[in-house]
Amino acid sequence: MNKPPTGKDGSDVVIITKHENNCFFRFECVLCGGSTDKQDYLYELQGDHDAIVCDECAEQPERVSARMRECAQHLRERATELEARATVHYVTDHRLRWSHGPIMSDEEKREREREFDGDTLEAPANETPSE
Numbered sequence: 001m002n003k004p005p006t007g008k009d010g011s012d013v014v015i016i017t018k019h020e021n022n023c024f025f026r027f028e029c030v031l032c033g034g035s036t037d038k039q040d041y042l043y044e045l046q047g048d049h050d051a052i053v054c055d056e057c058a059e060q061p062e063r064v065s066a067r068m069r070e071c072a073q074h075l076r077e078r079a080t081e082l083e084a085r086a087t088v089h090y091v092t093d094h095r096l097r098w099s100h101g102p103i104m105s106d107e108e109k110r111e112r113e114r115e116f117d118g119d120t121l122e123a124p125a126n127e128t129p130s131e
């Protein structure tokens with residue numbers, strides 16, 4: 001049985017291969033979070049047809065680890081931002097339930113209803129905003 005190739009430091013080596021493509025979509029790169037163009041070829045990790053790699057990663061494989069670390073840092077920052085935004089209760093204004101209290105004056109409600117072309121400002125009977 002062949003032993004998988006290893007790098008200078010003994011780490012595993014994963015080979016990126018190029019194939020013809022006839023699905024002209026953009027695909028997300030499994031390495032950096034970037035994407036391919038709509039193109040007639042795709043790079044992928046050898047032996048894994050679902051692991052598509054963008055041109056930038058395939059053409060500069062020595063930069064892949066740095067790009068992955070940049071992506072991971074961006075995702076950590078985005079996660080922190082999402083956690084902070086998740087601490088409030090979101091309600092779309094045209095679905096406000098008036099039982100929550102006098103959020104707008106009657107005049108403000110009428111004005112808002114005109115803005116929504118007659119849509120009701122009350123939540124539909126079968127929808128209840130979550131608490």
Ligand SMILES: [Zn+2]
Nearest residue numbers: 029032054057
């Ligand atoms: Zn990439």
